[in-house]
Amino acid sequence: MADFYPLTVQNIKQLTPTSVAITFEIPKELKQVFAFVPGQYITLRKEIKGKELRRAYSISSSPKRDYMTIGVKRVDKGGFSEFANTKLKEGDVLEVMPPEGRFLFKRSDEPKNIAAFAAGSGITPIMSIIKAVLASNHNNKFVLVYGNRSNKETMFYKELVKLQLEYANRFFIYFTNSKTPEEGSLFGRIDTSTVNYALKNKHKDIAFDAFYLCGPEDMIHLVSNTLQENGIEKEKIYFELFTTSETIAETAPIASDGKTQLTVILDDEEFSLTMGKNDIVLDTVLKENIDAPYSCQGGVCSTCIARITEGKAEMVKNQILTDGEIQEGFILTCQAKPLTPTLKVDYDDV
Ligand code: FES
Numbered sequence: 288m289a290d291f292y293p294l295t296v297q298n299i300k301q302l303t304p305t306s307v308a309i310t311f312e313i314p315k316e317l318k319q320v321f322a323f324v325p326g327q328y329i330t331l332r333k334e335i336k337g338k339e340l341r342r343a344y345s346i347s348s349s350p351k352r353d354y355m356t357i358g359v360k361r362v363d364k365g366g367f368s369e370f371a372n373t374k375l376k377e378g379d380v381l382e383v384m385p386p387e388g389r390f391l392f393k394r395s396d397e398p399k400n401i402a403a404f405a406a407g408s409g410i411t412p413i414m415s416i417i418k419a420v421l422a423s424n425h426n427n428k429f430v431l432v433y434g435n436r437s438n439k440e441t442m443f444y445k446e447l448v449k450l451q452l453e454y455a456n457r458f459f460i461y462f463t464n465s466k467t468p469e470e471g472s473l474f475g476r477i478d479t480s481t482v483n484y485a486l487k488n489k490h491k492d493i494a495f496d497a498f499y500l501c502g503p504e505d506m507i508h509l510v511s512n513t514l515q516e517n518g519i520e521k522e523k524i525y526f527e528l529f530t531t532s533e534t535i536a537e538t539a540p541i542a543s544d545g546k547t548q549l550t551v552i553l554d555d556e557e558f559s560l561t562m563g564k565n566d567i568v569l570d571t572v573l574k575e576n577i578d579a580p581y582s583c584q585g586g587v588c589s590t591c592i593a594r595i596t597e598g599k600a601e602m603v604k605n606q607i608l609t610d611g612e613i614q615e616g617f618i619l620t621c622q623a624k625p626l627t628p629t630l631k632v633d634y635d636d637v
Contacts, residue, residue, distance in 0.1 A: 291332050291382040292317055297354060299377055302442045306360040306408065307372055308347065311383065313355055323350055323386035324393065325415035326499070326527070329357065330384040330582040330590060333367055342367045343582040343590070345412035345501075345527070346386060347443065349419060358442050360408040384582070389589055389607070390501070390527035392416040398426035399496045402486060404477055404510045406434040406502030409529040410442050413501055421454050428493055430459045432485050434477040434506065436466040461485050477506055482513040495519075500526040504606070528587050528606050547625035550597070552633040553579055562625060568593075568600065568632060569620040579634060584621045591621040597631035600624060 294317075298310040313321050321329075328345040344357035361372040375381075390412055392401070401420050405413045410433055420427050435441040441462065451458050462472040463481055473481060486495070498514055500507045507526045514524055549560040551572055562571040569591050572579045582590035586604040594616045602622040605613075620632060 291384050292320065293380045294321075294355075294383045296375060296377055296379045296381065299375060302358060302444075303360075303440050305372065305440070306358060306442050307375075308356050308358050308443070309371060309375065310348070310354050310356040311381075313353055318353070320385050321355060321383075323355070324391045325350060325419040326390040326392050326412045326525075327386040327388040328412065328582075328588065329355070329386050330588075331367065332382040332384070333370065335367065335370055336365065340367045341582050341584075343588045345388075345390075345415070347411045347414035349415060349422065351422070358408055358411040358414075360442065384580075384590075387588075387590060388412075388527075390499070390525055392419055392497075392499070394419060394423045396424070398424050400428045400430075400493050401497050401499065402430040402432075402490075402495045403499040403501070404432045404434075404482070404506070405500075406477060406506050407529065408442060409502030409506075409527070411501075412527060413499060414443055414446070416499060417450065417458070421450070421458055425457075428457045428459075429454075430461075430485055430490050430493070430495075432461045432463060432477055432481055434463040434465065434502070437464050438462065438469050438472065440466075459490065461489075478509060479513045482510055483517070486514075487517070496523065498524045500524065502529050504528055545628075547598075547627065548629045549625070550629070550631040551577060551579070552596075552631070552635055553577060555635065564625060566624065567603075567621065568618075568623040568625070568630070572620070579620065581621055586619050586622045589619065591619055592617055592637050593620050593632040593634045594618070594636045595631065596633050596636070598625065598627035598629050600630055600632075601626055 294311040297312040300308045302308050328343045330341050330343045332341050346355055347358050348356040359368050359371040361368045403413045417429055420429050451460050463477050464472045465476050468474040500510050511524050547562050549562050551558040569581055580590050582588045589607050595618055600623040604622050608617055
């Protein structure tokens with residue numbers, strides 16, 4: 288079951304003309320439920336104009352605080368991000384699902400050197416990771432390359448500059464602006480030369496343990512390819528897609544003829560449904576008012592994950608699950624179309 292908890296908005300801060308930081312108060316009795324690892328996100332549920340909307344937002348605050356902050360950039364008209372930027376007030380209560388996600392920084396006693404590449408609102412989970420890395424060991428170093436149009440449109444700009452001053456010898460930022468050249472910032476988009484400048488020129492003496500990439504798909508591919516061309520192992524590169532430039536492929540998988548009998552296990556209950564070969568598993572489940580977990584419905588988070596225990600399905604889009612996980616039967620149900628006359632998916636076995 289997708290559990291939501293009411294959380295009170297403690298503070299709203301304007302970050303840029305089109306984005307806000309929203310801080311939730313975490314009551315004592317929910318501290319455990321909302322404990323998180325830097326890099327994770329929460330899902331908010333809100334009814335707007337009679338329609339239930341769910342949106343996932345990464346947590347930008349440190350896990351050590353007794354509050355939780357997210358950054359919300361206005362991207363949609365009439366959607367949740369517009370509501371959050373124009374109507375939401377301090378003291379309002381929102382329904383929030385506990386933190387989840389696989390883009391994680393795990394604390395370690397060993398010193399760690401981390402590099403991150405973020406663009407736009409992709410900075411949000413990186414903020415939390417930066418704070419955790421810098422606070423967990425006084426030898427840790429962090430290099431951040433952060434792309435935006437201008438400093439004015441840079442989310443968490445002031446907070447980042449403050450952190451840079453606080454950790455002057457361990458935290459290095461390269462603001463990269465594409466609109467106008469600005470003092471102290473690189474000009475252009477994050478590209479191969481920016482990656483090489485930061486890592487091979489400015490910080491060639493640092494041996495990096497991990498690389499975190501967050502932003503649009505094009506940037507992630509470019510940075511990931513450049514890192515690998517420079518000999519970085521794929522296992523050291525973690526990424527989180529924030530927006531996708533890819534149009535969801537409409538190609539139907541080699542589906543079974545006619546209908547598929549779908550069996551769903553959720554919270555130890557079994558449901559029997561019928562779906563068409565071009566239907567999506569999650570859509571079919573939600574239509575029956577079964578309370579399956581989901582958030583982005585775009586194959587970008589992993590809230591809707593389940594395991595196939597009988598039959599086969601194919602994902603329209605998958606940017607998260609590894610080949611090994613797919614072999615183990617994991618599937619993003621928001622992207623899954625059936626390939627066999629019977630299909631059994633288990634939300635409990637993940
Ligand atoms: S709901 Fe986000 S990947 Fe399926």
